[in-house]
Amino acid sequence: MAGLHWLPEPQDWRARLSAFSAVAEPSWDSAVALANLRLDFVRTNTLDATVRARLGSAPPRGLATKPVRLALLGSGTLTHLQPGIRVGALRRGLHAEVYENDYGQYWQDISDTESALHAFRPTTALLALDGYHLAAGVTASMEPEDAARALDEVVERVVGCWRGLRAGFGCQIIQQLPLPVFAPLLGENEQRLPGSRMAFLARVTAELRARADAEGVDLLALDQWVALDGLHAWHDGGMWHRAKQEVALAATPLYGDLVARLIAAKQGRSFKCLVLDLDNTVWGGVVGDDGLEGLVLGQGSALGEAFVAFQDFARELSRRGIILAVCSKNDEANALEPFEKHPDMVLKRGDIACFVANWSDKASNLRHIAAALNIGLDALVFIDDNPFERALVRQELPMVAVPEVSDDPTTYPRALADAGYFEALAVTEEDRARSSQYQANRQRDALKETATDLPSYLRGLHMELIWRRFDPIGLQRTVQLINKTNQFNLTTRRYTEADVQAIMADPRAFGLQLRLLDRFGDNGIIAILIGRMTAEDDLLIDTWLMSCRVLGRQVEPTSLNLIAAEAQRLGARRLIGEYVPTKKNGMVRDHYARLGFAPLDADASGASRAVLDLAGFVPAETFIDVKEG
Amino acid sequence: MSEAAFYPALTEIFRDVFMREVALRPDLTARDVPGWDSFKQIEIIVALEERYGIKFHTRELDALHNVGDLARVLAAKTTA
Numbered sequence: 001m002a003g004l005h006w007l008p009e010p011q012d013w014r015a016r017l018s019a020f021s022a023v024a025e026p027s028w029d030s031a032v033a034l035a036n037l038r039l040d041f042v043r044t045n046t047l048d049a050t051v052r053a054r055l056g057s058a059p060p061r062g063l064a065t066k067p068v069r070l071a072l073l074g075s076g077t078l079t080h081l082q083p084g085i086r087v088g089a090l091r092r093g094l095h096a097e098v099y100e101n102d103y104g105q106y107w108q109d110i111s112d113t114e115s116a117l118h119a120f121r122p123t124t125a126l127l128a129l130d131g132y133h134l135a136a137g138v139t140a141s142m143e144p145e146d147a148a149r150a151l152d153e154v155v156e157r158v159v160g161c162w163r164g165l166r167a168g169f170g171c172q173i174i175q176q177l178p179l180p181v182f183a184p185l186l187g188e189n190e191q192r193l194p195g196s197r198m199a200f201l202a203r204v205t206a207e208l209r210a211r212a213d214a215e216g217v218d219l220l221a222l223d224q225w226v227a228l229d230g231l232h233a234w235h236d237g238g239m240w241h242r243a244k245q246e247v248a249l250a251a252t253p254l255y256g257d258l259v260a261r262l263i264a265a266k267q268g269r270s271f272k273c274l275v276l277d278l279d280n281t282v283w284g285g286v287v288g289d290d291g292l293e294g295l296v297l298g299q300g301s302a303l304g305e306a307f308v309a310f311q312d313f314a315r316e317l318s319r320r321g322i323i324l325a326v327c328s329k330n331d332e333a334n335a336l337e338p339f340e341k342h343p344d345m346v347l348k349r350g351d352i353a354c355f356v357a358n359w360s361d362k363a364s365n366l367r368h369i370a371a372a373l374n375i376g377l378d379a380l381v382f383i384d385d386n387p388f389e390r391a392l393v394r395q396e397l398p399m400v401a402v403p404e405v406s407d408d409p410t411t412y413p414r415a416l417a418d419a420g421y422f423e424a425l426a427v428t429e430e431d432r433a434r435s436s437q438y439q440a441n442r443q444r445d446a447l448k449e450t451a452t453d454l455p456s457y458l459r460g461l462h463m464e465l466i467w468r469r470f471d472p473i474g475l476q477r478t479v480q481l482i483n484k485t486n487q488f489n490l491t492t493r494r495y496t497e498a499d500v501q502a503i504m505a506d507p508r509a510f511g512l513q514l515r516l517l518d519r520f521g522d523n524g525i526i527a528i529l530i531g532r533m534t535a536e537d538d539l540l541i542d543t544w545l546m547s548c549r550v551l552g553r554q555v556e557p558t559s560l561n562l563i564a565a566e567a568q569r570l571g572a573r574r575l576i577g578e579y580v581p582t583k584k585n586g587m588v589r590d591h592y593a594r595l596g597f598a599p600l601d602a603d604a605s606g607a608s609r610a611v612l613d614l615a616g617f618v619p620a621e622t623f624i625d626v627k628e629g
Numbered sequence: 630m631s632e633a634a635f636y637p638a639l640t641e642i643f644r645d646v647f648m649r650e651v652a653l654r655p656d657l658t659a660r661d662v663p664g665w666d667s668f669k670q671i672e673i674i675v676a677l678e679e680r681y682g683i684k685f686h687t688r689e690l691d692a693l694h695n696v697g698d699l700a701r702v703l704a705a706k707t708t709a
Contacts, residue, residue, distance in 0.1 A: 042645045042676050049648060080668065238687050239671060249675045 002225065002233040002251040003040070006403040006419040008394070010037040021050055028060045033398055035091040041084070044253045048083035051090065059095040068096040068263055071122035073106040073161075074176075075133035077244040084256025091257065092264040093378075107157075110164040124172040124263050125165045126220070129158065130246035131178035134204055135197040140185055142195030151200065155207045162215050172266045174259065175212060176220040177205050179235050179246060218262050218425055222247075225254070228418075261420040271401055271421040272375055274317060275366060277384035278328040278335055278357070280407065282314075282347065283307050286548065288334045288487040288584055298344025306409040311346035313413040318351055322422050323373060325354040327365045327382065329548060331487070331586055332357040359587055361454065361552055362389050363396035381421045383412060386549065387520040388461075395457050458554060458623040461518045465558055466629040470504045470511035474525065478513055481528050481545065486584040489545040490577065490591060508533040509542075510566045514559065516550055516624075526550045529563055531570075538574045538611075539567035544591075557620035560595050564617050574613055581606040630707060632700040639700065642676045655697030673699075681707055 010016065020026050020034060031051045039047060059067040068089055072078050082098045089096035099120040101109045106127070109117040134154055138147065158175070165173050182198040184190045190199045205223055212219050226234050229251075236248040247255050264270060279286045284296025284303050296304045318324045324347070328335050335357035339349040349355070354372045356365045362384070370377045378399040384390055390402045403415045416422075470478055475497060483494050495503075503511045514527040527550075530543035541563060546555060567575055577592040593599070597610035636653055643651040646669055651662055659665040674685055677699075683706050693699055 040679065042642070042672065045672070046645060046648055080671075236675075238685070238690070239675075241687070242690070243667065243671055245671070249671060250679060 002229040002248075002254045004038050004253055004257060006405075006415045007036060007038040008390075008404045010034075010039070010043070013037070013043060017046065017050060021054060026054045028055065028063065029398070031055060032090055032093055035087050036398070038404070039087065039253055041249050041252050044087045044256070045083045047090075048086050052086075057097060059097075063093075063095055065092075065094050065269065066123070066267055068094050069120060069123045070096050070098050070259070070263070071117055071120060071125040072098055072100045072128060073109065073117075073125060074101070074128035074130065075104050075106065076128075076130040076240075076246045077103070078128060080245055080249055081128070081247060081252055081255060084252035084254075085259050086256070087253065088256035088258070088260030089263065092260055092269060094260065094264060094267070094269075096260070096263070107161065110161055110168065113168070118168060122169055122171050124174060124266070125169065126174045126176065126259060127158070127161055127165075128176040128220075128246075129178065131181040131197075131201050132240075132246075134158075134178055135182065135200050138195055138197050138200045140193060140195045144194040147194035147200065151203050151207065154204055155211065158204075158208060159211055159215060162217050166216070172263065173215075173217045174220050174262055175208060175217050177208060177223050179222050179226060180231060181235055181237075181240070181246070218266070220258055220262065225258075257420065261423040262425070265423040265425050269378075270423050271381045272379040273323040273325055273353075273369075273373060273381065274314060274416070274422075275325045275327050275369060275380055275382045276314065277382075277386070277389065278326060278330060278338075280385045281383060281409070281412075282311060283338060283342075283345075284409075286487075287338060288330055288548065289485055291486075292337055292342055295338060295342065297338070297342060303409070304344070308344060308346055310409045310412045313416070315346055315351055317416075317422065320427060321424070323353045323375075324351055325369045325373065325380075326352050326356060327362055327369060328357040329359055329362070329551060330357040331584070334487075334584065359551060361392065361396075363393055366393060366397055366400055381416070381419075383416065385409075388518070388549070388553075391520065392457055395460075454552070455623070461520075461553070461623070463553065463624045464517045465555065465624045465626050466515045466517065467512050467562055467626065468629060470500055470513060474513050475500060477525050478511070478528060481525060481547075482543065485528075485545040485547070486582070487548055488551070488588055489543075489582075489585050490541070490588055491543055491580045492582050492585060493543055495543075503530060506532075508570065510570070512562060512566070514555070514562075516553075516555060523547070523550060527555060527559055529559060531563060531566060533570050533572060534576070537572060538576050539563070539570065539572035540576045541578065544577070554620075554622040554624055556591070557595065558622050558624045558626060561619040561622075561626070564612075564614060564619065568614060572614060574611055576600065577610045577612070579608050579610075630704060632697070632704045635700045635703045638680065639677075639696065639703075642673060642680070646672045646676065653696050655695060655700070657696045658694060677703065683707065 016034060020030055034047055070085060072081060078100045082100065085098055086096050099117065099122065101117065109115045138150055162173050165171065178201050180198065180201055182201060184198050185196050186193050190196050193199060209219065222234065234248055234251045235246065239245045239248060276282050284307055285294055287295060297307050298304045314324060336349065338345050339347065354369045356369055366377065366380060366382060370380055377397055381401040382393055383403060383405065385405065385407050393400055394402050401421050403419055405412055405415050478500055479495065479497050486492065500511065503509050509532040512529040513525050516523040516526045527546040528543060531539050532542050534540050563575065577597050579589060579591065581589065592610035597612045600609040600611045602608035640653055643653060647664060659670065674690065678684055689702050
């Protein structure tokens with residue numbers, strides 16, 4: 001599968017494309033947004049044609065990037081590669097105009113100063129010579145010295161093209177390494193047959209790789225992608241015979257993306273910083289709830305080892321010059337603890353140039369990280385296991401790259417690598433020192449709240465909250481949440497199954513389990529509410545706990561609406577909310593004040609109570625649809 | 630699946646490839662549709678291969694003369 005698996009699958013593709021077309025003056029940015037979706041070749045071609053029809057083939061005025069004039073030079077059919085290249089460039093905010101030589105005429109084009117290529121004046125030349133062309137004339141009956149001479153000739157011919165392009169245009173030169181299109185004649189030890197075309201192409205590939213550095217040529221290493229995806233994902237023998245397409249049509253979106261990332265890297269537009277979520281991205285579990293001991297990390301489980309491997313990959317990236325940052329919804333002290341104390345953490349606090357852990361929305365925090373590191377938002381890659389956070393950041397900050405990943409950390413290194421965010425053409429001493437420089441400069445300023453258009457995002461989530469009273473089916477999950485939730489837990493009262501059954505049987509009490517669904521799927525049971533009537537006919541909120549996954553999504557006021565309704569059913573006049581402080585629940589200290597409760601009393605231990613009169617209670621309006629079920 | 634059952638999917642793929650509605654009928658040929666050249670033909674074929682997880686044989690492709698042929702080959706390949 002040679003596809004763009006790190007990009008999100010388009011929702012309503014046709015509608016989005018029509019919406020783009022329907023506007024009187026479609027914007028460049030909206031075209032860039034469409035290019036940042038998981039497009040197959042048909043959609044890539046459609047987008048390319050639509051953008052060219054609506055925006056024209058000249059670069060838009062005021063474009064922040066240098067316009068690209070790409071010469072696509074080769075021996076086979078090249079036309080089908082153009083849309084993928086233009087869309088790959090668009091994905092990175094680059095405008096590319098593509099030139100292609102007449103069929104097979106690349107050498108004439110390079111050497112003749114009167115040629116159309118010379119009139120085109122490329123800023124990048126891509127030399128895409130197919131394997132059949134490079135191995136032409138090689139045959140199994142060749143003597144070793146003839147095969148060696150043929151190899152020399154082919155390599156010198158390619159290097160001659162490089163020099164011709166350098167002299168003619170002084171432009172970036174990209175050499176496509178050939179696809180290994182030939183079947184072996186000997187088998188496993190193919191290299192022992194001097195005239196083997198398969199072995200010959202392998203030698204050409206090795207020679208070009210060795211020569212490229214000294215000639216200042218950048219490689220497009222299709223051999224690495226074939227190793228990953230298989231030859232059949234990249235080359236279709238039938239289509240070669242039919243149309244002389246060396247690169248299979250289905251692989252052209254990825255091919256174009258690879259070309260575009262090399263051009264972007266040359267313009268210094270590769271991403272610079274990897275921002276990591278923590279819980280269930282860098283380690284397994286939620287540190288605030290599960291504690292240091294409860295984290296899945298390190299030897300002993302496949303999942304724990306996978307998190308270690310991902311951390312190791314991130315650290316390797318930082319050692320070659322990528323800045324690391326953290327953006328986590330956590331109390332800072334909880335988030336820092338594993339970095340300081342967990343023996344299996346590969347990443348240390350010193351590896352992280354900017355560490356942000358708080359309860360603000362992640363879009364605001366990413367703005368802060370970019371400002372603190374003094375880099376653009378378009379230099380950030382943000383990896384998070386949570387689809388809600390990914391979608392929020394994509395909507396609020398479309399310039400931040402957010403790879404689409406599963407909940408399996410085994411796949412994270414590959415997702416980051418395949419996406420080519422950090423494509424680099426050389427490694428400098430400065431790169432290797434950069435990470436520590438950033439850390440030295442990092443700012444520790446408290447976060448300023450930044451305006452983010454949350455309401456429109458929440459509305460688009462189509463959230464549905466399904467509540468039901470405690471029941472035998474949900475009993476285990478209810479007890480588990482009551483005993484495990486530490487952070488968003490107002491009273492941290494732990495109950496057994498028998499305790500919960502007693503609440504179910506008590507006519508003067510209620511227990512509710514809340515499930516939240518949204519367009520990303522089912523979040524499962526995310527909150528537990530327990531209320532008890534007092535002798536004075538007040539409703540005491542005995543337990544209110546919630547999963548931190550759903551913070552900032554209006555679940556709190558929606559829950560209050562449910563509590564108030566239950567309290568009124570039981571005949572209560574007032575709600576009494578309690579807060580019992582623990583080491584871990586500092587985030588809900590002001591929970592009741594935020595919901596409009598008035599302070600009632602407090603004791604020396606820091607525990608407090610607050611009250612809300614139900615007579616004047618007006619249920620809060622939220623974007624959540626509430627159902628009993 | 631019967632041949633007729635492939636027409637909705639074919640219509641969708643033709644719409645994507647030609648970026649306009651193409652009214653399909655069994656005797657429709659490339660000559661009847663402006664822009665249906667050998668490259669568009671390959672796009673249609675590869676889009677179908679991706680959609681159904683199949684691979685057309687060279688002989689099958691050579692024997693395609695109209696939309697009806699395409700539906701017939703699809704029906705044969707996907708029920709096999």
